[in-house]
Amino acid sequence: MPRFDPFAGRTVRVAENLEPSFVHDEQVALARRKLAEFVARRGKRPNFLIFLMDDVGWGDFGCYGGGVAVGAPTPGFDRLAAQGLRLTSCYSEPTCSPSRATMLTGRVPHRHGLHRPPMYGEPGGLSGEVTLAQLLSSAGYVTQAVGKWHVGENAASQPQNVGFDDFYGFLSVSDMYTEWRDPHYFPEVVYSEARTEWIKNMPFNRCFVHAKKGGEAVNVEEVTIPVLSLLDDKWCAYSSDFIRARAGRKEPWLLYHCTRGAHFDNYPHEKFLASSPAKHPYKDTLIELDDIISRLTAVLRETGQAEDTLIFISSDNGPHMETWPDAAFTPFRCSKGSTWEGGVRVPGILVWPGMIEAGQASDGIMNFSDILPTLAALAGDGLQLPTDRYIDGVDQSSFLLAPGGDSNRKYHYYWLMQHFSALRCGEYKMMLRSTSDDEAGAWAPGGFTGVLQEHAYAKLYNLYLDPKESHNYMTRKLAYMEAFQLGIRSHLATFKKYPPKKVMGLAAADPRQT
Ligand code: CA
Numbered sequence: 416m417p418r419f420d421p422f423a424g425r426t427v428r429v430a431e432n433l434e435p436s437f438v439h440d441e442q443v444a445l446a447r448r449k450l451a452e453f454v455a456r457r458g459k460r461p462n463f464l465i466f467l468m469d470d471v472g473w474g475d476f477g478c479y480g481g482g483v484a485v486g487a488p489t490p491g492f493d494r495l496a497a498q499g500l501r502l503t504s505c506y507s508e509p510t511c512s513p514s515r516a517t518m519l520t521g522r523v524p525h526r527h528g529l530h531r532p533p534m535y536g537e538p539g540g541l542s543g544e545v546t547l548a549q550l551l552s553s554a555g556y557v558t559q560a561v562g563k564w565h566v567g568e569n570a571a572s573q574p575q576n577v578g579f580d581d582f583y584g585f586l587s588v589s590d591m592y593t594e595w596r597d598p599h600y601f602p603e604v605v606y607s608e609a610r611t612e613w614i615k616n617m618p619f620n621r622c623f624v625h626a627k628k629g630g631e632a633v634n635v636e637e638v639t640i641p642v643l644s645l646l647d648d649k650w651c652a653y654s655s656d657f658i659r660a661r662a663g664r665k666e667p668w669l670l671y672h673c674t675r676g677a678h679f680d681n682y683p684h685e686k687f688l689a690s691s692p693a694k695h696p697y698k699d700t701l702i703e704l705d706d707i708i709s710r711l712t713a714v715l716r717e718t719g720q721a722e723d724t725l726i727f728i729s730s731d732n733g734p735h736m737e738t739w740p741d742a743a744f745t746p747f748r749c750s751k752g753s754t755w756e757g758g759v760r761v762p763g764i765l766v767w768p769g770m771i772e773a774g775q776a777s778d779g780i781m782n783f784s785d786i787l788p789t790l791a792a793l794a795g796d797g798l799q800l801p802t803d804r805y806i807d808g809v810d811q812s813s814f815l816l817a818p819g820g821d822s823n824r825k826y827h828y829y830w831l832m833q834h835f836s837a838l839r840c841g842e843y844k845m846m847l848r849s850t851s852d853d854e855a856g857a858w859a860p861g862g863f864t865g866v867l868q869e870h871a872y873a874k875l876y877n878l879y880l881d882p883k884e885s886h887n888y889m890t891r892k893l894a895y896m897e898a899f900q901l902g903i904r905s906h907l908a909t910f911k912k913y914p915p916k917k918v919m920g921l922a923a924a925d926p927r928q929t
Contacts, residue, residue, distance in 0.1 A: 418775070420824075420841070422840060422842055422898060423436050425437075425883050430802070432628040432801075434805075434806065434807050434808065435826060435905075436825070437812065438600050439813060439817075441817075442821065445813070446812055446816035447544060450812070453652065455724055455768075457722070459558075459666075460466055460590070462661070462669070462720060462723050463551075463667075463669045463670070463793075464670045464672065464725070464726045465670070465727050465729075466726065466729075467518070467669045467674070468674045468704055468731070469530070469589065469676065469677060469678035469730065469877075470511075470677060470678045470728045470730065470732055471676075471704070471743050471761075471899045472691060472733055472743025472744045472745040472761075473744075473745045473746065473747065473757075473760050474743075474746050475701055476626045476762060477489050477493040477495070479501075480746065482775070485693070486691055487699075488692060489701060491705040492708060494709075495708065495712065495726070495771065496764045497774055499773060499775070500763050500772070500776070500790040501763070501764055501877045502779070504779065504780045505760070505761055505781050506759050506760060506780070506781070507729070507731050507733075507761045507783055508759065509732060509759055509831060510532055510754050511532050511678075511731050511732060512531065513531065513532075514732055515565060515673075515731060516529040516541055516544070516782045516786070518547070518786045518787070519544070519546045519548070519577075520544045520545065520547075520787065521547070521786070521808035522544070522784060522807050523828060525835075525915045526804070526807065527544055527918075528915075528919065529540070529541075529873070529919055530917065532565060532828075534588070534621050535587075535617050535618075536617055536619035537919070538918075539699050539918040539919045540568070540572025540918065541572045541790075542567065542576075544577070546577045546578045546619065547578070547671075547790060548579045549577065550578075550674035550794075550800075551790065551794055552578055554929075555666055555667070556666065556667050556668055556794065557580055557661065557664075557668040557669070558578060558581075558669045558750035559581050559582075559657050559669065560574040560579040560581070560582045560583075560584065560659050561581065561653050561671070561770075562583075562646075562651050562673045563673040564582070568619060569692075570631075573586065573626060573632055574615065574626065575629060576629065576760050579628065579671070581625075582625065582626045583623075583724070583818065584650060584699065585646075585675075587602035587619060589678040589679070589680070590680055592618065592892035593639070593643050593682070594846045596639060597640060597642055597680065620632075620634070620638050621640055622635060622638060623635050623642075625861075645684060646675045647675050647703060650675070651707045654711060655714045656669050658718060659714060661718075662719060667723075669790075676699055676700040676704050677700040677703070677734070679738040679756050680696075681696040686708070687700070687703040690691065690703075691865065697742060697743070698740045698813035705901050708840065710893050712766075713723075713799060715913045722767075725766070725767040725815075726765065726767065727763070729762055729764070730743075730760070732758060732761065733760065733862070734861075735746070735750065735860040735862075736859060736862065737859050737860070737863055742897070744757055745760070747882060747883060747884075748852070748885065750861045751859060751861065751862045752862025753850045753865075755862070755884055759829065764816055767815075771816065772818040772819075778799075779801075779814060779820075779824075780822050780824045780826075781822060784806075785809055785810075785811045787800075787801060788806060788816070789808070791811045793812050797898075804913060805912075805913035809823050809824050811824070811929070814847030826838055826906070827837065828906055831848060831850065833848050833917065835848070835906075835907060836848045836849060840898065840902060843875060843878070844872060844874050844875070845903075846874045847870060848886075850862060850863075850866065850867060851865030851866050852914040873899070874887040874895075875892055888893035898903070
């Protein structure tokens with residue numbers, strides 16, 4: 416039986432505001448049957464555990480070629496990958512907030528407007544978007560967010576105001592709470608009372624918080640360096656309590672658990688200090704994350720909810736190389752901040768005992784925008800996606816549930832801030848714009864270091880023959896040119912009826928000035 420070919424295959428657009436997708440009839444029928452049997456057998460819809468790590472690389476886990484080879488064995492992640500489906504072409508966006516907002520809205524950054532992360536109390540966030548948590552709430556789900564948020568500190572963008580029943584975590588990003596407290600990085604602040612006061616008066620909350628739906632975020636504790644080293648442990652305990660409390664209840668649930676680790680600067684829990692063969696804080700943090708996912712999945716098993724729960728494990732972007740060696744491992748070109756594969760190709764492990772066949776690996780393309788329509792499809796037959804806005808994600812439920820299934824996505828669109836950067840179909844990637852990654856003289860060059868470069872002629876890379884994107888294959892492979900141009904034109908054309916949005920940066924509207 417020949418494999419399905421994404422170039423030759425034709426997609427179907429079922430509504431003007433929905434991304435066209437492949438419809439593989441046999442796997443759709445199989446997936447529907449499996450899901451109907453599940454609902455009949457278990458008496459409810461599946462639970463969802465999204466376990467999203469920060470700045471962890473494609474290559475960090477043993478099951479992706481890292482693990483013991485790079486000084487941090489990950490038996491927990493490796494075991495989970497063996498129990499389910501390991502994706503080798505799972506895509507985030509180039510940085511934290513764009514990725515998280517894309518997962519929560521099913522839309523690319525140029526539509527939800529978070530082109531880059533808001534920092535130190537900057538305005539801008541998820542408000543005005545329809546989120547995964549809102550959709551699942553409308554289908555009767557209990558929705559819990561734990562850990563890192565970073566898609567808007569303003570009240571209207573906080574988790575309890577965009578669909579989550581409860582939130583326990585911090586609203587921004589790890590380094591913002593501690594970098595200016597560490598004399599190694601910011602001696603000019605630590606040793607100056609005036610400069611310390613100046614930072615403390617910036618409009619960001621230095622505490623992690625607890626909030627209930629529609630309520631105010633209440634400070635739990637100021638995130639000093641010693642507190643930060645305990646956060647992943649505390650958040651794991653909170654999520655464990657949530658899972659235990661849901662056992663035997665009739666409503667299904669969404670747990671969106673976002674770890675602090677392994678974003679720079681890493682200060683591992685003392686239990687994990689020097690626990691890795693590498694003896695480096697980044698690697699020790701990976702050992703802790705491996706322990707945390709193992710603890711959460713143990714609670715699922717102990718409470719009889721493992722078979723009821725689809726787990727998605729991923730990271731929000733590639734390695735942050737400007738902070739090397741406090742940085743992840745990727746075998747691909749460049750890193751976080753860029754649309755080279757190193758910036759956006761992330762681990763993607765899906766586990767659902769009895770529903771997703773164990774021991775699978777697939778190079779089918781899936782990106783974070785697919786999470787919303789996929790979970791919506793699993794959560795309810797009639798669960799309606801928004802009709803007033805464009806949804807870039809496609810329903811991948813049949814890809815996941817059919818053993819050996821094919822991805823329903825034809826293209827991955829790479830966006831670099833507000834610039835369309837590249838398109839992938841099958842093993843080929845056409846790049847129009849990218850960041851330069853050959854800066855000389857940078858202290859620690861990475862995806863944020865270079866300039867935006869527009870290629871006079873597009874570049875074409877074969878990601879199977881050349882995963883490091885170092886051999887432009889364009890003039891040897893002109894037969895692909897029109898197919899790529901068509902894909903790019905069709906994508907950009909959707910912005911005519913569904914205009915882009917910008918909520919970050921100088922050109923965005925600043926609510927503080929109105
Ligand atoms: Ca990140």
